[in-house]
Amino acid sequence: MGAHAQDDPFKPEPLPQPVIKEITPDILQVGTVKLVKKAREVHIPVTIEMHEGPIEYLVVTGRGKVHESLFVTTAEPYHVQVAMLLLNAKGSGGKLISDDAKKPIPGQPVDIELHWKENGETKKARIEQFVQTVHPKLQPAKKGPFIFNGSRVFEGQFLAQRDGSIISLITDNAAQFNNPRLGRDDDELWRPQPKGLPAVDSKATVVIRLLKTPAPKKHEPPTAKFEEVEKRNAKGARVGLLEKGLWFKRGEPRSYTGRVAGHYKNEQLESERFYENGIQVGVETHWYDSGVKRWELIYKNGQLISQRSWDPDGNESK
Numbered sequence: 001m002g003a004h005a006q007d008d009p010f011k012p013e014p015l016p017q018p019v020i021k022e023i024t025p026d027i028l029q030v031g032t033v034k035l036v037k038k039a040r041e042v043h044i045p046v047t048i049e050m051h052e053g054p055i056e057y058l059v060v061t062g063r064g065k066v067h068e069s070l071f072v073t074t075a076e077p078y079h080v081q082v083a084m085l086l087l088n089a090k091g092s093g094g095k096l097i098s099d100d101a102k103k104p105i106p107g108q109p110v111d112i113e114l115h116w117k118e119n120g121e122t123k124k125a126r127i128e129q130f131v132q133t134v135h136p137k138l139q140p141a142k143k144g145p146f147i148f149n150g151s152r153v154f155e156g157q158f159l160a161q162r163d164g165s166i167i168s169l170i171t172d173n174a175a176q177f178n179n180p181r182l183g184r185d186d187d188e189l190w191r192p193q194p195k196g197l198p199a200v201d202s203k204a205t206v207v208i209r210l211l212k213t214p215a216p217k218k219h220e221p222p223t224a225k226f227e228e229v230e231k232r233n234a235k236g237a238r239v240g241l242l243e244k245g246l247w248f249k250r251g252e253p254r255s256y257t258g259r260v261a262g263h264y265k266n267e268q269l270e271s272e273r274f275y276e277n278g279i280q281v282g283v284e285t286h287w288y289d290s291g292v293k294r295w296e297l298i299y300k301n302g303q304l305i306s307q308r309s310w311d312p313d314g315n316e317s318k
């Protein structure tokens with residue numbers, strides 16, 4: 001029996017080498033996908049697929065879940081991948097997306113818009129404007145970016161190409177872009193928001209704009225509740241607010257450094273202030289129970305140097 005008889009007839013064909021055409025020095029084309037270098041954008045042609053019914057995806061190919069996607073494209077996922085990599089986009093680096101919707105999705109944030117023609121005029125809107133959730137009540141999807149995670153390769157197959165999944169609303173490691181919003185673990189949550197959405201079967205362009213990866217958060221100071229701190233004099237005795245002394249967290253020997261928060265009975269934030277080595281510094285802020293700012297006091301080395309106040313309607317007092 002010859003060696004070729006041992007070949008797996010179901011083994012996927014390797015992807016062809018993509019042809020990258022230069023339209024202008026700033027615009028490249030990979031298949032039907034356009035790349036705009038200066039704007040850091042990738043443009044994908046789409047057709048509007050539906051205005052109602054449950055959706056799990058925003059963009060799929062004909063191999064994907066067409067009847068559960070808002071838009072369908074003729075673009076090849078691996079062409080989208082090439083365009084994103086030419087922009088130096090950073091995907092998940094092989095990390096899987098957690099099923100816990102409260103955890104962040106690994107990858108790089110992108111803004112996604114829909115562009116279309118209406119009466120000869122180009123219209124633009126954020127893509128999430130055309131998405132809504134059905135519980136606990138019907139409401140628009142939260143405004144914000146999506147995440148380029150870049151799909152993954154499994155057993156030699158690029159999964160986005162295999163499954164036809166480009167932009168997903170539900171958690172899908174095979175898709176190239178995922179939705180970071182709460183509820184991504186619920187495949188019954190998402191619906192089209194038809195207001196302003198072009199007609200079914202009309203043509204449009206999905207524009208994906210690469211955003212900078214957010215810088216790591218600075219170390220946040222510890223927080224204590226107002227009732228957990230006290231002022232002590234040089235002898236360690238507790239003293240009143242206006243007397244000389246340093247601030248400590250109750251039961252601790254070292255003077256306090258960090259944030260102190262006060263709350264209303266319903267746990268809504270009423271005030272916050274900051275201390276360094278037991279001395280109040282920076283901005284102290286108080287809010288009405290409506291959330292409107294009430295006072296703002298600025299301290300330097302424990303001394304009040306300025307203050308402002310507002311009435312319940314938000315008008316600053318003179």
